[in-house]
Amino acid sequence: MKKELGIFVLLIILCVIVSVINPNFLAAINLQNLARQIGAFGIFSIGLGLVIITGGIELSVGSMMALLGVLLSMMLTEWGFPVFIGIIACIGLSMVLSLGHGLLITRMNMQPFIVTLCGLLFYRGLARFITKDETKGFGTVAGLDFLRFTANGNLLGIPMPFVLLIVIAAITFVVLHRSVYGRYLFATGRNAEAARYAGINTNRIITLSYVIAGALTAVSGIIFAFYTNSVSPANHGNAYELYGIAAAVLGGCSLRGGEGSVIGILIGTALLQVLRNLVNLLGIPSSLDFAVMGAVILIGVMADQIFTERRNRRQLALVRESAARDATPAA
Amino acid sequence: METNTPLLEMVGISKRFPGVVALDNVSLNVHQGEIVALIGENGAGKSTLMKILGGAISRDDGSINIDGTPVEIRSPANASSLGIEFIHQELSVLDNLDVAANIFLHREPTTGGFLKLIDRNRIYRDSDVLLKKLGLNISSRTSLEQLSIAQQQLVEIARALSAGARIIIMDEPTSSLTLTETRRLLEIVKDLKAEQVSIIYISHRMHEVEEIADRAVVLRDGRNAGEIQQRNEITHERMVRMMVGRDLKDFFKGERPGNGHVQQGAGFEVRKLRTQRYPNHTISFTVAPGEVLGLAGLVGAGRSEVARAIFGVEPALEADMAVNGVDLHIKNAHDAITRGVYLIPEDRRQNGLIVDFNVRENISLPNLENFSSAKIIDRGRETKLAIDACKSINIKTPSPEMRAANLSGGNQQKVVLARWLTFSPKVLIFDEPTRGIDVGAKSEIYALIRKLAAEGVSVVVISSEMEEVLGISDRIAVMHEGKLTGILNRPQFSEEAVMRLATGVEG
Numbered sequence: 089m090k091k092e093l094g095i096f097v098l099l100i101i102l103c104v105i106v107s108v109i110n111p112n113f114l115a116a117i118n119l120q121n122l123a124r125q126i127g128a129f130g131i132f133s134i135g136l137g138l139v140i141i142t143g144g145i146e147l148s149v150g151s152m153m154a155l156l157g158v159l160l161s162m163m164l165t166e167w168g169f170p171v172f173i174g175i176i177a178c179i180g181l182s183m184v185l186s187l188g189h190g191l192l193i194t195r196m197n198m199q200p201f202i203v204t205l206c207g208l209l210f211y212r213g214l215a216r217f218i219t220k221d222e223t224k225g226f227g228t229v230a231g232l233d234f235l236r237f238t239a240n241g242n243l244l245g246i247p248m249p250f251v252l253l254i255v256i257a258a259i260t261f262v263v264l265h266r267s268v269y270g271r272y273l274f275a276t277g278r279n280a281e282a283a284r285y286a287g288i289n290t291n292r293i294i295t296l297s298y299v300i301a302g303a304l305t306a307v308s309g310i311i312f313a314f315y316t317n318s319v320s321p322a323n324h325g326n327a328y329e330l331y332g333i334a335a336a337v338l339g340g341c342s343l344r345g346g347e348g349s350v351i352g353i354l355i356g357t358a359l360l361q362v363l364r365n366l367v368n369l370l371g372i373p374s375s376l377d378f379a380v381m382g383a384v385i386l387i388g389v390m391a392d393q394i395f396t397e398r399r400n401r402r403q404l405a406l407v408r409e410s411a412a413r414d415a416t417p418a419a
Numbered sequence: 420m421e422t423n424t425p426l427l428e429m430v431g432i433s434k435r436f437p438g439v440v441a442l443d444n445v446s447l448n449v450h451q452g453e454i455v456a457l458i459g460e461n462g463a464g465k466s467t468l469m470k471i472l473g474g475a476i477s478r479d480d481g482s483i484n485i486d487g488t489p490v491e492i493r494s495p496a497n498a499s500s501l502g503i504e505f506i507h508q509e510l511s512v513l514d515n516l517d518v519a520a521n522i523f524l525h526r527e528p529t530t531g532g533f534l535k536l537i538d539r540n541r542i543y544r545d546s547d548v549l550l551k552k553l554g555l556n557i558s559s560r561t562s563l564e565q566l567s568i569a570q571q572q573l574v575e576i577a578r579a580l581s582a583g584a585r586i587i588i589m590d591e592p593t594s595s596l597t598l599t600e601t602r603r604l605l606e607i608v609k610d611l612k613a614e615q616v617s618i619i620y621i622s623h624r625m626h627e628v629e630e631i632a633d634r635a636v637v638l639r640d641g642r643n644a645g646e647i648q649q650r651n652e653i654t655h656e657r658m659v660r661m662m663v664g665r666d667l668k669d670f671f672k673g674e675r676p677g678n679g680h681v682q683q684g685a686g687f688e689v690r691k692l693r694t695q696r697y698p699n700h701t702i703s704f705t706v707a708p709g710e711v712l713g714l715a716g717l718v719g720a721g722r723s724e725v726a727r728a729i730f731g732v733e734p735a736l737e738a739d740m741a742v743n744g745v746d747l748h749i750k751n752a753h754d755a756i757t758r759g760v761y762l763i764p765e766d767r768r769q770n771g772l773i774v775d776f777n778v779r780e781n782i783s784l785p786n787l788e789n790f791s792s793a794k795i796i797d798r799g800r801e802t803k804l805a806i807d808a809c810k811s812i813n814i815k816t817p818s819p820e821m822r823a824a825n826l827s828g829g830n831q832q833k834v835v836l837a838r839w840l841t842f843s844p845k846v847l848i849f850d851e852p853t854r855g856i857d858v859g860a861k862s863e864i865y866a867l868i869r870k871l872a873a874e875g876v877s878v879v880v881i882s883s884e885m886e887e888v889l890g891i892s893d894r895i896a897v898m899h900e901g902k903l904t905g906i907l908n909r910p911q912f913s914e915e916a917v918m919r920l921a922t923g924v925e926g
Contacts, residue, residue: 268787268794275784278773285732285762285770286785286838287753346775404825406817 127249143345148207186302697901713892829860
């Protein structure tokens with residue numbers, strides 16, 4: 089919990105600074121937009137976080153969203169699929185492809201970076217091929233109100249994607265921090281060998297994390313598709329996986345695996361979106377927005393590293409102290 | 420013996436590690452062109468002494484002279500510049516590079532002035548000459564990964580020679596070689612001697628020592644335990660006697676539990692077991708309920724492989740086993756765990772524990788399903804379990820929330836044991852249970868092993884410590900290079916008997 093506190097403080101400080109310089113930050117419309125972005129980005133970032141906790145990585149998120157986006161558009165506007173079937177098909181396809189990633193990684197012993205990099209290239213190409221590189225969209229086609237509402241609507245003034253994020257975060261919180269699966273996930277990420285010696289089927293645990301990430305990517309993907317209302321297969325979702333990785337790492341996930349939390353990923357996502365918002369509101373040239381993000385992530389992770397080392401030293405001192413206490417009566 | 424100054428004199432070398440004295444006032448002389456065998460049991464201090472000579476670790480006391488001049492050896496590079504080269508048991512060649520690159524690694528001759536280009540012509544030419552000299556019929560452009568272990572080892576020797584080695588340390592050089600390859604290596608060692616290179620030869624294989632050594636220096640418990648000066652007096656029997664000749668320490672004095680709690684019944688039966696490491700040897704043994712079977716042998720005898728195969732973390736080629744007459748089918752650790760067979764592995768930091776997890780999480784890990792409802796962990800029960808476990812086997816930790824990495828070795832070992840005690844074990848296999856553990860915690864672990872046996876568990880203790888294996892076991896099975904060479908009953912127990920079987924003399 090201490091880990092998340094540092095990044096949370098950073099988030100608050102940033103918010104205060106931005107709102108002092110430009111009070112428009114606190115305008116209802118800006119906050120609503122911000123929340124919508126946080127919701128859409130947060131959902132898949134949580135999935136990516138799970139993968140990162142196993143010590144893996146998932147790079148195909150953005151391309152997957154492009155592929156799902158164009159397929160969804162074609163299913164609903166060209167092939168006349170019912171909305172419900174379209175949603176199930178999108179989520180199902182994403183889960184199946186991600187299962188493929190997981191199996192290649194665990195059964196074939198391939199490196200997650202390579203497998204998902206190939207996914208990144210392959211799905212993007214596929215999306216462009218099946219659309220003949222034409223932008224697909226939903227226009228004003230009737231009968232898609234539910235999906236439009238999910239992406240653009242509000243519930244009691246709160247943007248739907250944010251509501252969805254909170255629900256999903258609550259569920260994954262329980263899974264990751266309270267359930268047997270979550271504990272196995274951390275064990276596998278920390279030391280897969282020792283986890284195996286404890287009887288854990290690490291291959292299953294790892295594969296499952298990719299499948300969950302796939303499902304959450306599909307949910308985010310559907311929201312993004314309806315948020316932009318048109319999907320350009322060449323650009324849609326470009327580099328989104330990097331937002332997810334950045335959010336997870338900012339939130340305390342280690343790329344070495346075995347560390348991270350849902351709360352941390354949420355705060356990390358929020359921080360990234362606030363930074364993007366800040367670049368706009370403070371009149372910083374938008375060409376600099378990646379540079380700003382890069383700098384803040386670097387500082388955040390550096391600070392976290394320093395705190396972690398300090399905490400470990402303190403624990404060690406505590407052990408020595410108690411060992412000394414045990415030794416005294418004998419002496 | 421020569422009366423002139425020895426090439427190498429190590430005098431009064433001592434080395435302490437936290438809690439252990441690894442070397443106590445050890446001396447070793449080597450003359451030019453002499454083959455000195457350094458022998459002793461596992462943990463006698465041979466490796467530590469050689470690491471000091473090789474510059475890998477520093478000594479606490481004593482002095483080292485080369486040609487009569489005192490020297491300081493602070494790093495392997497330092498040792499190399501003094502003409503000392505170390506051929507490690509695990510080869511340290513880079514198999515992504517070719518032979519010449521390995522031979523000249525870190526000593527590459529350069530050309531092209533400040534560009535420091537590697538003088539490729541020279542390294543290939545010089546390497547080819549060296550290879551020919553060692554009778555290795557390959558091109559120096561061959562990639563290391565295409566060579567056999569024996570050939571890679573010769574490349575290491577070539578590297579040592581090209582560095583101008585005067586003393587070559589060989590640590591168990593034949594442990595992974597075939598018989599023919601071994602013969603060849605021994606010939607090369609003799610050739611090196613003829614060229615006035617000195618060899619320090621560490622080996623558990625007594626017949627090799629008999630064949631090539633001019634002198635044998637014996638270490639025991641980190642001290643000099645004598646020396647055999649005359650070539651013709653170096654015999655298997657004599658060396659074994661010198662290696663083991665010592666009194667048992669206090670742990671086991673007058674404490675020979677005998678077969679007190681060995682019960683009737685089938686217990687744990689290993690009928691046929693073949694491991695991947697030694698596919699040609701079939702192992703079989705039984706452990707009655709309440710019995711402690713010691714599994715002795717030298718490093719690399721294949722004992723840990725047997726343990727891992729039983730526990731299912733390393734697939735066995737063949738595994739026909741049973742507990743109390745019921746056949747065991749173990750494909751992975753989960754199968755073993757659900758059938759009451761548990762392993763406390765050798766490397767507790769890498770395999771036994773997740774050191775970044777706290778004590779509570781480590782103890783409950785394999786048994787989480789039983790401490791959760793609907794897959795959600797019951798934190799209260801989990802914490803209570805951990806606290807109970809800490810109390811019952813006396814794990815010293817400020818709280819169950821402490822990271823396992825911060826505990827002492829003995830307490831870490833108890834955490835590994837504690838997790839299996841949350842089940843009701845039928846078979847417990849301890850692999851080197853007291854390695855790196857201080858004396859106090861050791862006797863606690865021994866007491867726990869006895870207590871578990873008294874409760875009817877079939878216990879297997881793999882140990883390289885002679886006194887441990889003699890003290891704790893009801894029977895001792897001994898392995899040598901993958902083969903079970905014999906099983907000793909209590910009346911037959913002696914260090915010599917174990918050592919004889921462990922060095923491959925049929926019993």
